[in-house]
Amino acid sequence: MEQIIIVFTLAYVLVALCFIAPPREFVSAGLTVQNILSSYLGSEDMDFVGYHLRRTTSTLLLHSFLPLGYYIGLGLVSPELRLFNPARGGGVANVLLLVCLGIALGGVICARYWSWNKWSNHPFVKLLLKHGTPWRAVASSVNIEFCRITKFSSIIGGTSLYITDSWIVKCSAYKVNIAHQPDVHLSIIHAEDHDISHESNVAVQFLNIRVSSITPGVKPFVIRLNSTDYGDLREKLQAPIRNARNVVIHQSLSDKFLEAFKEQVSQNEVYQLQEGEEEPEPCIGCMQHPANIKLQKMCALSGEGECVPCYCRPMWCIDCMGKWFASRQNQQEPERWLASTSPCPTCRAKFCMLDVCFITR
Ligand SMILES: [Zn+2]
Ligand SMILES: [Zn+2]
Ligand SMILES: [Zn+2]
Numbered sequence: 001m002e003q004i005i006i007v008f009t010l011a012y013v014l015v016a017l018c019f020i021a022p023p024r025e026f027v028s029a030g031l032t033v034q035n036i037l038s039s040y041l042g043s044e045d046m047d048f049v050g051y052h053l054r055r056t057t058s059t060l061l062l063h064s065f066l067p068l069g070y071y072i073g074l075g076l077v078s079p080e081l082r083l084f085n086p087a088r089g090g091g092v093a094n095v096l097l098l099v100c101l102g103i104a105l106g107g108v109i110c111a112r113y114w115s116w117n118k119w120s121n122h123p124f125v126k127l128l129l130k131h132g133t134p135w136r137a138v139a140s141s142v143n144i145e146f147c148r149i150t151k152f153s154s155i156i157g158g159t160s161l162y163i164t165d166s167w168i169v170k171c172s173a174y175k176v177n178i179a180h181q182p183d184v185h186l187s188i189i190h191a192e193d194h195d196i197s198h199e200s201n202v203a204v205q206f207l208n209i210r211v212s213s214i215t216p217g218v219k220p221f222v223i224r225l226n227s228t229d230y231g232d233l234r235e236k237l238q239a240p241i242r243n244a245r246n247v248v249i250h251q252s253l254s255d256k257f258l259e260a261f262k263e264q265v266s267q268n269e270v271y272q273l274q275e276g277e278e279e280p281e282p283c284i285g286c287m288q289h290p291a292n293i294k295l296q297k298m299c300a301l302s303g304e305g306e307c308v309p310c311y312c313r314p315m316w317c318i319d320c321m322g323k324w325f326a327s328r329q330n331q332q333e334p335e336r337w338l339a340s341t342s343p344c345p346t347c348r349a350k351f352c353m354l355d356v357c358f359i360t361r
Pocket of ligand 1: 287316318320
């Protein structure tokens with residue numbers, strides 16, 4: 001009989017843990033709160049704030065019933081404990097029942113309190129109110145930006161991080177943190193190096209970054225992301241990320257190259273826009289930054305070396321040109337990229353890094 005209790009307890013704890021912090025197998029099998037309740041939760045893309053109000057509340061409610069589920073399951077697998085007959089169950093069983101009922105009741109009360117009066121007591125709504133009133137106006141600004149495909153997103157375990165044009169949002173099981181981008185300072189506080197990630201079988205580094213907001217009442221929170229996403233994160237943020245502790249960041253190969261590429265180009269000759277040459281247009285690669293690069297053969301005299309003059313007008317920004325250059329290299333020999341050449345994306349004239357010139361007027 002004791003064996004049954006132990007086996008049941010272990011199995012229940014295992015399933016409950018998988019439910020609370022789902023491993024990848026559970027997520028791909030759809031066994032998450034989000035999936036089970038998808039019709040009630042609605043679409044995250046259509047109504048981001050409403051979705052997370054419902055998600056955090058129902059997650060809390062479901063999890064609070066797990067201990068009671070254990071009590072009922074235990075009563076079914078070992079009837080001799082008489083768990084369904086509290087008068088004969090004994091002291092330990094009664095205490096267990098009270099604790100399980102208490103946790104479930106606590107969950108119900110909390111969920112009811114949060115959803116009461118059209119969610120006005122939910123901590124997420126209270127946080128939105130710190131950014132403006134009414135909270136629904138702030139919520140609709142968040143919702144609109146969340147729909148844009150340009151947002152940054154990173155999901156690690158049960159926590160997701162989104163960075164839109166003006167918001168930083170971290171969603172965990174019962175809680176949502178949000179901060180307004182122009183009001184935050186970000187600083188790297190810690191890096192965790194893992195030799196092997198069970199998700200991808202390669203060495204990974206996670207960065208913990210503290211987000212502190214100057215908005216009154218918005219508490220600082222820590223976001224966590226894979227260091228290979230660091231370049232994308234920085235691109236999406238308006239403010240620099242402080243690295244006061246000089247944490248060594250294992251950036252992806254392309255991020256590292258891009259940094260070296262920009263460093264070199266900033267030391268190169270600049271290209272003076274001539275009288276009558278039109279204003280730079282948006283970069284045709286990203287459509288976001290102005291085209292600020294002109295290819296000019298500077299590495300050798302004309303007719304010498306492998307590079308060929310390019311007569312294209314400025315069409316690319318430094319980031320896109322760097323990414324293009326990297327994409328034309330032998331991916332197996334990154335140590336040779338800096339000394340290598342690439343064809344111009346438009347006319348195919350060969351150029352090297354010394355021929356990439358910033359435009360000035
Ligand atoms: Zn660009
Ligand atoms: Zn060209
Ligand atoms: Zn050259």
